[in-house]
Amino acid sequence: MTWAAFAAVTLVAGCSSLNSALQSDRVDYKSAETGPSLAVPPDLSSLAATPAAPIGGATSLSSYEKKEKVVAAQPKVQVLPEVPGMKVVRDGNERWLVVHQAPGDLWPTLRQFWQEQGFVLTLDSPDTGVMETGWEENRAKIPQDFIRNLLGKVIDGLYSTGVRDRFRTRVERGPDGTTDVFITHSRMVEVYTNSQKDTTKWEPAPSDPGLEAIFLTKLMQRLGATAEAAKSEVQAAAPAAPATRVINAADKTYLDINEPYDRAWVRVGVALDRANFTVTSSDRQKGLYQVRYVDPAALHKDNGFFYSLFHSKQIQQSKEPRQYNVNVRGESNDQTRVYVLDPNGNIDTSEIAKNIIGVLSAQLQ
Template sequence: MRRLILIVAALTLLSLVAGCSSGSKSTRNAEYRQAGTLPPLEIPPDLTSPVVRNDTSLPEISSGQHASVTDAGGQRSAVLANKSNVEVKGRGDQRWLQIDAAPEDVWNRVRGFWLEHGFELEIDEPDIGIMETRWTDDPTDRPEGFLRKLLDRLYSASSRDKFRVRLERTDDNKTELYLTHYGVEQVVMEQQVRGNEDLVWQPRPSDPELAQEMLNRIMVSLGVDAQTSSRMLAEVEPERPQAELVKAGSELHVVVQDGFDRAWRRTGIALDRIGFVVEDRNRAEGVYFVRYVDRLADAGEKAEQGWLSKLFASDDERDSVKDGEKARVVVRGDDRETRVALQNAEGAAADPRRAEMVLERLAQQLR
């Protein structure tokens, strides 16, 4: 009898539990059926996905096109809509821009220009106003379209280029923009020992036309009409200021028949062109702090000679300029004439034979 009572009690308890469970499930189902549809999740504007571009080729420039840059929110805005905000300065085959904007603002836009068109930056230092792209194959020798990045690992052009931009602040808080082109090319070198041929990289002269075309594209990205920018670049005064290497006793310097302001700018361009890195500068004191760099080191697997060893080779190894060696280039002058001299890293007079090699190359660029 007692056992029967326990069985009945257990069955009763199970029935109660089952009933509660069934009621709860029915209630949840009813609530689910009555629930409305939630609105779609909205993504804040600043978190929208950027457009991914596989095409790294430079676009064609139409006469009415005003290039722009993309800000953090994905919105595109014109940089400098008025062409009067950008002026072209220079002489001969040298060109630079004077922009009516602070260097900090110009830096961001020019940096965006390189990245937007698929260039990678090897040097990106806004504190000293210098950015430099990595070596890239000649755009005219490379395939266009989305296959370009895919073929990067397999395709190697016979020439490579890089560009260096330097920004300087003027006294009235405007910006001067200087662009320099560097180029290398592959040549066949005969191996005397093995009797076969090998491909090596060697420097090729800076291409003023290529540099001017890139400067033209930067102007368009700053809001200047393409036809206007081309005309502005072509209308620069063709004459060149005179410069010569002068020896006065133990002193050696380059005399430039131009005022300090222009000679200072042109000396910076000349240093860029002959492959020196300007690590810092003090315009008030008239000093460029430079470092000699072998720019062929990262151009290819094999190089005929380093950039500096080719430009500054000497029969005496002690006179040769070494990769990574530091020095100072001193610029002194007035409104009519300027002198450029070389000092060692400590500010003392450089070795005369070494100074002659460096200043001769500077004089060639300043003539």
């Protein structure tokens, strides 16, 4: 199954469980590490050296997290601030929050919100409008059986769900002094690498739109809404699904979106987040997202013993993330086109570029 088809199936399944997720919104993410509060956001130059996720190869998640974490959570109890107004907007499969507050004023509240939820922030960049948590476990998913309830926290660390979640918050400046807030979810699952079940590795898994909706409602509560009002707002957001289609021309492959440029630009950014691309920079005026991407075919390709023996360096290089430019172009008032560009700024016609377009198309359905 291709990544595009895999993502499409995931989105259909996720949407059907949204209401049930909001009804049973038990989440418990508590980082095991603590440390000083983040005073200054990390230098963006460090972003390029950080892998998007521990994909491929048997590696421990704990070692990955230790290298990744740059700030620890220190929950603070504060009175909920008053907000002039907010609403949930839905476009296709995306829901986001529109807050009547400037991005710079809202940013400290977003930081506190994720820390209060028990997360460590690994990326805190007001300049790019992106905030990202570390990979954490939802302890609420661990069965509360008799033995665990009896022994309590004494053996709590011995229990594991084999699932880790990460959340990315993207902030975009809206019209009339408003701010658009997007929350996207990524997931990794621990799987056995052999029949003996003595070694494991972490692999990417489908995102959960239900969790995105849960944290969107929790953020609304943090901004002053009641729990019931927040849930009702998220559930009642009216869908508006503009048509998207992949165009396979003789010399190029691109994505057509029947939406104005401003809306399409935001939706493409959210799709990149949800599809586990690492966005290293973005320029809205030029319509460019610079992303890091690993070809799934290279990760899972069986090169054979002798080829691997003499070409280990080339194989390793093929599994490393590469830079690509996703170009969003406004073609008319209600149509936008998306291309993948090569390092020279030309339209990329490779199979990897076609794969990227396919993944984006599946996320935007």
